[in-house]
Amino acid sequence: MSVNPVEEQIRLYAKQLKIPTFGDYNEILRRMKPDSKLEDILLELMKSEGIQRQENQNRRRLKAAQFPYQKTLDELDLSRYDGSITKMFLNELASCKFITEKKNIVMIGNPGRGKTHLSIGLGLKACSQGLNVLFKNAAALSTELTEARDNYTLGRLENRIQKSDLLILDELSYISFNRHQSELLFKVVSERSERGSVIVTTNLPFSQWTDLFENTTMVAALVDRLTFKSYVLDMNGESYRLEQTMKSH
Known part of the structure; x- marks a missing residue:
């Protein structure tokens, strides 16, 4: 299977910017309607990133407690x-x-x-x-x-x-x-x-x-x-x- 260079760059930047959910954007796209607007996709990505961060923070708080x-x-x-x-x-x-x-x-x-x-x-x-x-x-x-x-x-x-x-x-x-x-x-x-x-x-x-x-x-x-x-x-x-x-x- 050929590697999509754009996907690789997205994952790289997502890692560097510490927004891992954006690196898995294909998972979000699969849940979206085919005719979804770009801003709707971006909003869904940001929501997922926010939820993931909250979960990670809560895990850290539980461990520290x-x-x-x-x-x-x-x-x-x-x-x-x-x-x-x-x-x-x-x-x-x-x-x-x-x-x-x-x-x-x-x-x-x-x-x-x-x-x-x-x-x-x-x-x-x-x-x-x-x-x-x-x-x-x-x-x-x-x-x-x-x-x-x-x-x-x-x-x-x-x-x-x-x-x-x-x-x-x-x-x-x-x-x-x-x-x-x-x-x-x-x-x-x-x-x-x-x-x-x-x-x-x-x-x-x-x-x-x-x-x-x-x-x-x-x-x-x-x-x-x-x-x-x-x-x-x-x-x-x-x-x-x-x-x-x-x-x-």
Whole structure:
């Protein structure tokens, strides 16, 4: 089969100009009517390029978010929350308006109540709307911050965290943080105050956060930062994962 030099040049320029969809213009032409006008073909090419770029950007955002897994809001069983989280309220959160308004969400509940699921679902929604999300397990982040400080790369890590539109701090519970870890976590949350949104999931009420941090004064300040302009969701009740397991037997 002979090579069409014009097609080769189109592909070459499409690659150089970073518009790969134009290089595959034959696929678009096959979908168009034979009598399509040139501007209609050009418009279709531009639409396809725009869609492809959006998909690529969303894939990059999902990768950068570092979600441990993906769970959508549609998979969340709202009947488990006895009306404390309604469909209307969930839709309000899913609009991600709380992020543009730089509000926080604190989810408090027993293990297995779907806190991580809900936070990831909201994170996925944010990514789909072009927002930058960063998901971090609280204990893992405290270790990462400490190691970055010791390796003199703390500023770089903190900048990456602060550049996110939404920081999800998962499982602020289970282990205690020493003074250095507490100070580093507190700094991360404090610097986001009114500059970006934070979602925190925890199985401990605020009154028990003193079990996590050595400095009680810092705990009070941390709670103040997180609860200023925030939604506090009480998700306590019987374990969602436990009931799902019981139903499967």
